[in-house]
Amino acid sequence: MTTTTTPSAPTPSATARKPKRPRNWRWLRLVVPPAAALLLVLVGTLVYQAGEPSDDDPAFLSPTNRAGIGSADLADRVRRAGVEVAVEQKSSDALVAASAGNATLLITTPRLMQRYYLRMLKVLPSSTRVVIVEPNASAIVDGLLPMRGASRNYIARTAAPGCSYAPAAKAGTAAVVRTRYGPLDEDLGREVARCYADSLVVYERAAVTVTVVGSADVFRNDRIGEHGNAALATGLLTAAPRLIWLDLHRREPPPGITNDPALAGAPGAPPSLRPVDPSNPADPADRDFPQPGPRATGNQPTGQTSANHEDPKPPREPPNPLWSAFPPWTYVATALVVLGVVALAVAMARRLGAPVVEPLPVVVRSSETAIGRGRLYQRAKARGESLQVLRDAAVVRLIRLLRLAPDVERPVLVAAVAASSGWPPPAVEHTLFGPPPDTDDELVNAALRLEQLVNAVTTEQPGTQPAPAAPFEGEPR
Structure with a gap:
């Protein structure tokens, strides 16, 4: 008994896998x-x-800290100048102390100060001077400081005072130029002096004089000994017998308000924080502290309301801090x-990138390409151009077969072709360089004669005398 085996189908591993196209990383x-x-x-x-250094770091410009970013060295210099230094941890306590007058209030971290406390600076007495260290754009807008914009550099650079303001002129060159402040809004303050390439601005608002310093370097322990930093910082803080140093390193809640008549005469927060009566246009309450009126809340004592309400007229929007x-x-x-x-x-x-070789989507036969090109010539009735393409190709082939120079002259080529093919020179001249055809039949005949001439040169043997297939007009018969 004979058994036959049928070959099994090839396994996927045995078949040739199609190569993956390389990924394009251009x-x-x-x-x-x-x-x-x-x-x-x-x-x-x-x-x-x-x-x-971060302003929420407890060591930053602290009058009791000896680290590089602290300000204990400056506090010692101020005390040696005969000025009493009082350190406060809350903005409310510092404002109450400054309200007594005849003092200098130093605000080292205005970004952390609550906006209503910053706005209270204008209600301080004329005998109190305020020094603010490098307020950013957000603090300027929230605190209604009169500067229009601020631009900050990576590091502080030194500059000459360029003004007659006494503390700056006495200190001379100092490393203050870091945050530069724009012009003042005349509705919010009157400019007194502008020094150090717009980095130290002194202005008056209401009765108080405020000095804005564009860099904290002049107050730091590790920079106070450079240039005129010590003289500038000491001159700004020793104009009054008392220095109230606000050492604030955390954000504060908004201030509360009270309507308790028993506290009317107490030296508490400035009176402008009392609620605004919107129904009374003559209400003297300050519009910088807009309150919609007393509203008791569950988490506050009776008679107190929160200042955390929306302003009737929203303040200027602070710019995006990312830009600065x-x-x-x-x-x-x-x-x-x-x-x-x-x-x-x-x-x-x-x-x-370099050219990438890609496979053709379809394979086209050369004959189809030739036919398609021929039909395009036919549709355009380009008989002369079609015959010229064939003649140019034939001339190139004949020159190569007869081993002539590529730039051979026309009479020499005609003579060589006639000698090799046995055709008369006028027939060769007419076939290779004759006038263009006028009809399709003339084009076909000219193409056939051209092919016969090339074949005659290719297949010419000694002793043979091939003749053209059809005589042309004017050729001897």
Whole structure:
């Protein structure tokens, strides 16, 4: 008994796997340069921010701290100048002490100060001077400080005073130029002096005189000995016999209000914090502290209301702090990098890499290509151009077969072809360089004669005398 075995179908592992197309990584050339530039800017900013002292650090400009970012050295200098230093931990306590007059109020962390407390500065007496250390854009808007905008650099640089303000003129060059302040809003304050390239601004609002200093370096233990920093900081803080030092390192809740008549004569918060009566246009209450009126709440004692209400007229919106986190040149550099990458992409267009070999979607026979091209010539009635393409190809082939120079002259070529094919020179001249055909039949005949001439040169044997297939007009018969 004979058995036959049928070959089993090949397993998938035995079959040839179709090669995978290589992944296209050309897009990386467009993405990597701007991404690297952005990463460099971000890393530099993070490193810079990590080394910067934070105002919520208990050591920052603290009059009792001996660390580099503290201000114990400045406090000692102020005491040696005969000024009493009183340290307060709350804004309300500092304002109450400053309301007694004949003092200097130093605010080292205005960003952490509640906005209503900042607005209370204008109700202080004329004998009290206020020094604010580097308020940012948010503190300017929230506290209704009169400066219009602020721009901050990475580091503080030194500059000459450039003004006649006594403490600055006496100190001379100091490292104050870090945050520069714009012009003052005349509705909120009157400018008294502007020094150190717009980084030290003195203005008056109501009766109080406020000095805004654009850098904390002049107050720090590790920088006070440089340039004229010590003279400037001491001169700003020793104009009165008392210095009230607000050592604040946390954000504060809004102040409360009370309607208790028993506290009317007490030296508490300024009277402008009392509720506003919206029905009385003549209400003397200050509109910088808008309160909708007494509203008792469950978490406050009877007779007290919270100041945490929406203002009837919203204050100016603070700018985005991200814009002030970088110096102006970083935005210019980033814009130039982006424009450069876009210009490079436009210039190179699709040439972002080497040519890629890709398989044709379909395989087209050469005969179909020739037929399609011929039909295009036929539709355009380009008989002369069609015959010229065939003649040029035939001339190139004949020159190669007869081993002539590529730039051979026409009479020499005609003579060589006639000698090799046995055709008369006029027939060769007419076949290779004759006038263009006027009809399709003339085109077909001319193409056939051209093919016969090339075949005659190719298959010519000694002793043979081939003749043209059909005589042309004017050729001897």
